[in-house]
Amino acid sequence: EVQLVESGGGLVQPGGSLRLSCAASGFTFSSYEMNWVRQAPGKGLEWVSYISSSGSPIYYADSVKGRFTISRDNAKNSLFLQMNTLRAEDTALYYCARGYYGNSAYPRFDYWGQGTLVTVSS
Amino acid sequence: DIQMTQSPSSLSASVGDRVTITCRASQSISTYLNWYQQKPGKAPKLLIYVASSLQSEVPSRFSGSGSGTDFTLTINSLQPEDFATYYCQQSYSTPRTFGPGTKVDIK
Numbered sequence: 001e002v003q004l005v006e007s008g009g010g011l012v013q014p015g016g017s018l019r020l021s022c023a024a025s026g027f028t029f030s031s032y033e034m035n036w037v038r039q040a041p042g043k044g045l046e047w048v049s050y051i052s053s054s055g056s057p058i059y060y061a062d063s064v065k066g067r068f069t070i071s072r073d074n075a076k077n078s079l080f081l082q083m084n085t086l087r088a089e090d091t092a093l094y095y096c097a098r099g100y101y102g103n104s105a106y107p108r109f110d111y112w113g114q115g116t117l118v119t120v121s122s
Numbered sequence: 123d124i125q126m127t128q129s130p131s132s133l134s135a136s137v138g139d140r141v142t143i144t145c146r147a148s149q150s151i152s153t154y155l156n157w158y159q160q161k162p163g164k165a166p167k168l169l170i171y172v173a174s175s176l177q178s179e180v181p182s183r184f185s186g187s188g189s190g191t192d193f194t195l196t197i198n199s200l201q202p203e204d205f206a207t208y209y210c211q212q213s214y215s216t217p218r219t220f221g222p223g224t225k226v227d228i229k
Binding site: 035037044045046047050059061062095097099102104105106107108109110112113114115 | 123154156158160165166167168171172177209211213214216217218219220221222223
């Protein structure tokens with residue numbers, strides 16, 4: 001059974017840092033691209049970042065570029081999101097999501113974790 | 123960046139109704155359009171991929187259509203468990219933008 005379990009969320013002051021983790025199991029982690037998607041309280045979904053199966057290339061939403069860093073450890077089946085210089089508008093539930101291609105040239109997000117809540121507030 | 127819009131933003135419907143949600147991309151995305159369902163307090167769930175392919179174990183009352191810039195999600199014979207928020211997402215390019223969502227609630 002595919003499982004994605006996020007951790008590392010919490011309360012942080014503006015300007016602070018936080019590192020999120022996503023532990024994957026039930027599939028060959030090193031074969032799949034991974035993504036972070038966030039959802040501010042009462043709002044819609046916002047794609048945050050992508051990392052390929054090998055670790056490169058990497059992409060970011062403009063809203064987090066230069067402040068967030070995505071990485072992965074395929075040996076430990078883990079995905080990470082290092083978040084620096086956090087702002088109030090980064091407050092959200094952060095999901096990791098697996099990107100799956102199947103027979104398509106472009107992916108869908110077929111498995112999601114349950115999310116980890118990040119609150120940026122003084 | 124490709125912008126996604128959805129209409130309506132919300133709708134009220136009854137069990138057994140046929141519901142149609144539309145999604146529009148700001149430029150052509152071929153058929154690289156996915157639909158997700160999200161219930162309160164839960165993670166999104168993939169329903170439809172490449173515009174019209176039904177994800178495994180998703181009931182056949184869900185269907186998708188469209189190509190280019192205009193897409194539709196249809197729910198035939200709405201069931202109580204279908205009351206949720208629905209999001210479209212383009213996977214044609216990064217950023218892999220989502221639509222703003224359509225909330226389906228009980229009339």
